[in-house]
Every structure is written in C-alpha cells, then in structure tokens.
Amino acid sequence: MVGPGWTRRRAPPGAAPTMNCRAEVLEVSVEGRQVEEAMLAVLHTVLLHRSTGKFHYKKEGTYSIGTVGTQDVDCDFIDFAYVRVSSEELDRALRKAVGEFKDALRSSGSDGMGQISLEFYQKKKSRWPFSDECIPWELWTIKVNVVNLANEQERQICREKVGEKLCEKIINIVEVMNRHEYLPKMPTQSEVDNVFDTSLKDVQPYLYKISYQITDSLGTSVTTTMRRLIKDTLAL
C-alpha cells in the first residue's frame, strides 16, 4: 500500500540560493504514471497565480493588461482536477519540462527519486563584459518519490489518496500566495522583459525556469556527485 506523503517545509535561510529568495518545498509519493499529472497540477497552480495578462503600454507610462482565461483539467490517473491558465504555449512548455523529468526519472536507474524546481527570477542587466544576472525571487521545489504498486486495488487507493494529497498541496500553495510577500515591481516598458516572460502570445507569466535533479541511489543528487568528482580531480 502506498503511503503518499506530502510535506511542505520552508528551506532554512542559509540553504536558499540567494538571501531574498522565497523557497517552498513540496514532497510527494506517486505511482509512476501519476508523476506527470501531479507535477503539472502543481506547476500550473503556481503559474496561475504568477501569470498576468499581456501588458500593452501606452503613452504617458500607462499600460493596460490583457485577460487571463482559465480552464479545468481532469487527471486521468488521479482523482483530481485543477485549474490552469488557458494558454496552449504555456501548457506545452510545462509538459515538455515535466516529460523530460519523467523520462529522466525512469531511465536513471535510481530508486525513482528526484525533484523538479520552478524558479521565478528577475534579470538584472549588467554592463559589458558581464552577462545579465538572474536573480531568483521565488523557488518552488517538488520532491518526487515514485512507488511501485502491486495490484489494481492498491492503484485505486493510490488514485484517491494522491488526489486528496494534491488537494492539500493546492491549499498550501494558495496559502503561500496569499501572504503577499515580495513581488517584483511592475516594470516600465523598457524593463518588462527583465521581469516577465513576454514571449507567449496570450498570457504573461513572470520570468521562470524549470530544472530538475535526479537523486541516485546513494541519496546524493547527481549534481553534487559531479561537483565532488571535479573537486577531487583538481585536487590531484
């Protein structure tokens, strides 16, 4: 029987990538075929709150904002439904990232543990020759533990349990959003690309990037292993 566990804990200040970046960690245990939907549900819920309509700047420094549509999504492998922004481009981008994550999880040969991160950042233009800095201001990390289930009955229970846990997660996400903590200031026209992703044609999320890590069976993440190797090599 699977016991999916979800916890949310704040990363201690020292562990955050930068001082002012707000970090939230969610943990989940799901069955293999539920990974995609669970990830998409969480990511879409976060992006729903972190997307606005397209800005249209006018003279005198004013701007108007387009309209964000929403749609319901039913999950096939989880007894769950969520709301996402009506933007096919955004959906495609998220699906691509989650698909890569899922494939990496599957092929890693690890125990099926990994994490996917959604980071919101601001760009800070630097003078030449320095490249632009990316300063994260919010980081969502979802730790995934893939379980294997033996029979159909367990799977059915897992469907419901994961659905309930996802409901709790959505409530947690909304709680964080509701704190109205730091958000980048609304930018002027020249600065808008430093704050928002203006490449989509129908909505405008804050600048974000998605990355993932697969934990190998030793419990260390792949990136830390690489770093250790390089250090060792250099030490010789």
Add this chain to the structure above:
Amino acid sequence: MDTDLSSQDRKDLDKFIKFFALKTVQVIVQARLGEKICTRSSSSPTGSDWFNLAIKDIPEVTHEAKKALAGQLPAVGRSMCVEISLKTSEGDSMELEIWCLEMNEKCDKEIKVSYTVYNRLSLLLKSLLAITRVTPAYRLSRKQGHEYVILYRIYFGEVQLSGLGEGFQTVRVGTVGTPVGTITLSCAYRINLAFMSTRQFERTPPIMGIIIDHFVDRPYPSSSPMHPCNYRAGEDNGAVYPSVEDSQEVCTTSFSTSPPSQCVFTVTKTHFQTPPPVVTDTLKVPVMGLAFSHQLSSSRLSYQPAALGVGSADMGYPVLFAGGLNAAHPHQLLGPGKEGGVPPVPSQPAHGTQADQERMCTPLDGVHYSAATPSSSEDTETVSNSSEGKCGSPHDLLETIFIRKVGAFVNKPINQVTMANLDIPFAMFAPKNVELEDNDPMVNPPDSPETESPLQGSLHSEGSSGSSTGNTHDDFVMIDFKPAFSKDDILPMDLGTFYREFQNPPQLSSLSIDIGAQSMAEDLDSLPEKLAVHEKNVKEFDAFVETLQ
C-alpha cells in the same frame, strides 16, 4: 478613516469590492455547475473583464447576488455568503459548504487602491478558482444529476454555519488589506460527506438512510430561495437581467486610458419571444417553449412549476433524478466534444416556438448519461421557462430544480445503483435497460438523425455492467451483464452471451491430466517391448533405409 482616502479612491475601492463580490459568486456557482469551465485568454484588453480574468457572468447569478447585497457592500458584521447544498431525489437536503466574503476592521492605509488592491483582488480570485476545485463538494457537483443536484443560495448578513454538521473544516482562500478594512474569503465545508462522495453516491442504493441523518431544518426557510447551480429561469417572467455594463459599472482594465467597452459575455434576456443571438461561442440561449410536449411528460421530464410554489417536497425534482436527466446549462461552456456522450438531437418541433436552430442541430456536448439526456436538457429549460412564464411563480418559490448535466468527471456512472432492489419513489422512472431507452422517444426521437455517439452507448452500458472499480466492493450487485456496444434486439446471440459462453471453453482432451497420465504410464511400460521388437527387425529396417537412398 475616510479622510485618508481620496474620494476617487474611495469610489474605486467600493466599485472593486462590489465587483469582486459579484465575481466571487460567479466563480463559486460556476464551479458547482458540474461541468468543466473553460474561458479564453485574450491578449488585448476588452475593458470588460474585471480583475483581468475571464470569468463569465451568468445573469441570474448576478441578479441573485445583487439582490442579496441590496446595494450594500460587505462590511464588518455583514458578510456575503454563498451556501452550497445538495438535494436528493427524495427531497432531503444537506448543506455542503458556506463560502464567506467578510470584511474586518483591520485597515491598511498605506496600500494603493487602484494598483495593489486591484491586483491582489485578482490574485484572490485566482486562488478562489483553484480552491473551488479542491473541496469535497467539487467532486460531488461533477457527479450530480442522477440522484441529486447541487443548489446555491446567497445571503448577506451573519454567517450561519450550523447546517454543516459537526467537525466541519475551514479553508482560507485569502485576504486583501484595503484602507477601509481587510477582505477575507474563506470556505467552511462539511467533511463527513467526503467518504460518501466516493462510495455512497456512486454505488450503494440506500441514500435515504444517510441523508436523513443530515437533514437540516433550515432555520431561515424563506430568507432566500435556493437555486440550482445551473441555469434557471428568472423568477419574473420576462425580466431582463441587466448585463453587467451599466455605464458606470464597466470595469476598466488597470491603468488603461482607453474607454471601457461593452461586456461580451453576458446574454441576459430571459424574455424569449425571439431568440436572442448567441453572444459568444459558448453561451447557449434558452428558448422559451410554450407548452409541454407529450414527450416531456414522459418519464424523463417532469417540470412542475406550478407545484413549486406550494413548497411541497415532492415538487419538481423527482423524475429528474431517477431518470437521470440532465439539463444543459445554457451558459455552460461546451467543450468541443471533449466530454463525450453526444446525445441525439431532441425533437423540438413539438414546442413550436422559435427553437433556436443552432441548438437543435448541434449536439449537446458535455452530456454523459445516455439516459435521455439530450432533449431533456433543452426541454427542461424551455419547459421551465414556459412554465415560469405561465404560472408566474410566487416569490417565495423554494426551488426550481433543473436537470443537471453530468460532467466529464463522471467515470463511475451512477446508475449502477440497483434500482430493482429499491423501494424508492419514482422507481418506475429509474433507468432499467437499454431496451427502455430504445423505446424512449426522448432518447431516440423519431425524426432526428441518429447522432448517438458510441461513447454514450458505452457509457450507459458500462453503467449497468461491472465496472473495473465495482469489483472491489462487496455491496455492488450486478443486475445484468451488458458489455459495451451490445444490443439485445438485433442478434440472438449478443456479444455478452458470446463472451460468456466462450470464456470457459472445455479443456482440450490431450491436456487433461488423467488421460495424459495414463497414456504416459502406458507408454513407458510398453517402451521396452517396443525396443525389443525393433532390435529384432534391425536388418529389415536397414534394408528399407537402403531402398530409400
């Protein structure tokens, strides 16, 4: 202190709060309609989408909300509440949720009204969209139609949580501080239904035993009428619900200097002498039929508006539930066939009135139950409109129950319930077999093209056959095994019979152990003899082999 707030800011703030309250009600009610909602993003601001979110306005809901608010705004001690409850076919009802929009005294003077407050209200609405899918009532509302419907009621004043039973839980959607107070949006929901939503309402028959425990004697019976969470005709025949855009009420998108434009989403007329044009691609305009056709009075539809005024518990619902009828919500977004189950085109001609041609020809998406869903949906509305028009229902009309659509979320058709075992009212209307459906003019109207989709057929048959999830429950009783796509009346042996017969073919004789064991033993015994014989005839064999070479 209002002196800190400029009059323009104060006016803006009041407007924001008012429209926030209206949009909140829309989101909540639409989330309990039982269907998937889908609205489009638009990069160019129309000036009519409050809070930069595409939330459709169902005119009746707006009307009810405005009526409840009566020109006031949520303030301390005066909260706007949306009560969501469930009503079964037997007439028992139970409160499921209370959504409260409250204001408290904690002011945030520093905050900028036109900018920060507006954006935070927008964020709060997004949170509301997310949270409304997460409470137990959402799953219940997606499955409504067959045995129960979901109703809403808006009231203004003190929050009444007593109807939620013991141990209800609350979830806070969010807060927004303003210079005149802090707006809080929260939901209190009943939890002891959560178990039932996945078990009882789907499979087990005796709903009555459960609901009676939760029957709530409403302390304020006539404070405000309950409304089904779907389309209902206006109480006043011919009332034209004002669309959102009074000249002063159109929202301007933030910081825009362009003049506000008309709202594009609302179709507001309920006075249907002529079918108003469909305003958007997804809104369907209800047509007022003038009379019941005889088909309507068959097992499926029994809208009895006159009786509703009496307030008797038997009014209005009955057959809807047992018959598994679903009404189209005319303001529903109809996803293009995503929800499957395309019902046949209803035979509207009996109505004689201006049937909206568009409605007649296009199949109703989103309707799942093959149990006479199709025409029923439109019929109900027309019926309801007409009857509303005819009888001029009294103002203290308690309920107008409409048939609900069953949404895509349904994967466990409710008519697995063994109606045969129940002594329930209106059992005669309970869906029995596929055959009944074939004869039912509602399902197969005589003149309409055959537009039943296989999905619909399969969904219904699946309903009475064992589903994959039914196996795990002991109380599930299979009446009759009807596999998908099977039809009894065409072939003497249908797929089901074929399947049953050939599922257990007799075992091959050579594989049966006894015979095999015997022959094996015999073979072994006879081997030495055979060998001896062969050795004797070695020379003959050799000669034979040479002839072959």
